[in-house]
Amino acid sequence: MTTTRRNLLKFAGGGAAGALLTPAPWRLITDTALWSENWPGIPRPARGEISARFTHCTLCPAGCAVRARCVIAQPVSLTGVKPHPISHGALCPWGIAGHHLPYHPARVRQGPVKEALAAVARAISHRSAGERVAVLDLRPGRTVSWTYRRAMAAIDDGLYLAPRQPGYAIDLTAAKTVVSFGAPLFDGWGTPGNAFAARANFRLVQIEPVETRTAALADVWLPIRPGTDPAIAAAFAGEITVAEAARVTGVTEQAIDALKEAIANGPAVVLAADPDSPLMNWNAKLHALGRTVVARRETPVPDEWKKAAPVSEMAATADGSIRLLLIDESLPGGYVPWQDIQPKLAPNAVVVAFSSSSEGYARHAQYVLPAPVYPEVAEDIGPAIDTVAAVFRIAAPLIAPVVPVVNPGELVARIAGLPQSDPLRERADAIHKSGRGTLLSYADGKSTAVKEATADDFWKTLNQGGCWMDDSGKKAAPEHAVLDGAGVGRSGTRPTLHDELPLTVVVAGATPGGLESPLMSKLERESNLRMTVNALSLSPADARSNGIENGSHCVLETACGRLSAVATIDAGVPAGVVEVLGGPRMADLCGASLRARVVRV
């Protein structure tokens, strides 16, 4: 046999074709996959000693107890603490991914600190008569809030501003019927674990125009027309007839009668989305005060702190009177719309925002200083609306700040010339000195009477995972202006009609505000489970009349401004309503009018 060029080519071709029928090429593909798994572009999780540490979530006033699983001191996952008597081991989606916040790509990482301090000094020293220095604290009730108040007392004409806090607590465990006027009971209202733990014991009647997450879990959902909530309360107060209330609200008379029966069936509580709503007056008529709506004692503070500046409201401040405004936005809290702040500023006012996100007041302030985020610094959390007893819990830092940050409390104290101190420790000592309450340690689940613990042990436990809870004591009725029992049916936030803005804005759900984990894309963009700030929902009828299709880009226009958004057509949204997500941007956009129109781009 002679080897010819043709035979050689035949052999090579046949061999190549035959090789394809063997496992070899498939094996090669697998090996390629193995190689690609280990290429340098794929991050490798750190390995090392695994430990558990405890802290509290500061993303909202609920302050849920948190167990952090750490690898070499770096938290890699957060879970709730089961034995906690209020949070019951629950965390919301934002809390579960809270340890991502320090690395958020949109975090404010630097700021003009020197320039801001110089501007602050100039503003304080060059004030005209009647011009004031103010701190706006979005999360009052914390220890740092007392620092701000003390600082403002130390400065001439200092002013401590905070969103109004409910002067009462709601005891869900004592309620047999809960009537909620749009309060997002299961979606950010109080402590998630507390509301779910109490759920089996009460009947929930949710009254609001759209079926929110809370309405979806309610025993009864009354889909009323937007802004007609007071009519229901007025019918109960005898101010209008049931038939009239039914006509105004759009729900049936039978539904209102059924609500009456439910309320008569044991201790009830009325909740409103706005804790200062006149609707809360209904509680006085239901004899809920002292039973389901109760007074909460103040967590003890050192005696010398009590000379601090009083809490003032933005609305009560004179126009054009604030020369320097320092805004603590380091923790998300009650956002005061910018249009409420702007008139209060002097023409040459300096506004400094301590913020980690560019979403809130960072859009308006001249100086934005990078603030620490959870879980970078020690902080305490004030009580949530459903926390009946006074509490003190410290969010112990899990990591050091990953960017250079300015601690707002320390800076304000320095500006006011307060002596250097550790206010958290001082407050813990004051609580210990009071001898009240018990200390719960998360590591072993043990409760110890404060009287039996030394001051050092008390402080150590609070920092290593523990919570102080006041004695339950006897329930008392709260002293609060909105609970005077008068005029339950008087109009609250009834939207005014406006021909050019035909839609009523209904806020369905809100984020805690500020930064959120990049993984929230799973809930927003990747599954459409939660709305985003640039999304809105319309009824099919309104969408048709405005020429809007599902997914089309549009603009939400209000009396205060415009917002680009993507529209979703949802047959669950009533005609005449545009459903949006709450938050600072929407608060600035809507103001108090709650009227809008949607225009296709």
Next chain:
Amino acid sequence: MTAKRYGMSIDIDKCNGCGACMMACAVENNIPPAPEAANDRRGVTWIRVYKIDNHLAYPERRTAFVPVLCQQCGHDTPCVHVCPQQAVDVDPETGIVGQMPERCLGCRYCMVACPYHARYFNWWDPKWPAGMEKTLNPDVAPRMRGVVEKCNFCHGRWHAAQQKAAAAGKTEIDAADYVPACVEACPTGAIRFGDLNDSSTEVAQDAARPESFRLLEKIGTEPKIHYRSRRDWVREISSAPRPEGKDGLRG
């Protein structure tokens, strides 16, 4: 060691669609945030909460939230049959349908075969914002671009429970040591997990309730995820291929 048949029961009437299960799953299993181009079809979410409704107009319209994850089919598991690489198998000890990304060649036959749309393809390299890779779970390897992945009942946690039991000289793991992340995270207690072979477990008792059902029960894949609801319309939707139309999913 007795063979287990791990399964879940999900009470739809308790779920408010908060998404805590989805977040806990992503954190536990090192699922990266979505790139800009990702959407509901190309994102990776091993457990996805669908919003469904009764298809009536306002105000009669009612919604429910249905967490859908790999249904861990116990009979003729479709994805196992079609995989050319043996990258999918059913563990006889646990009944868990496992996915081995290092064997996967990315043909996506399994995605086509899965009746529950519970498998996800990695369209992009896994990327986390700078610094966030420090927060990755050391028990789970990130997957590469070009492979399919899905829920495996937090297999890393099962291994950890096995190791703990072995260290204590036991052959059986303690049930409290093996709880998937979504079950642990659910604030309403809607999701339960356990051995369906053990009639004393809550999950086995839930599965036997009259209001209990499984998705697409008629196709005979014997899923190990048992849902329950007292609402008729919710149970009826479970027998459809998907909640009817994209409109029903709100996006």
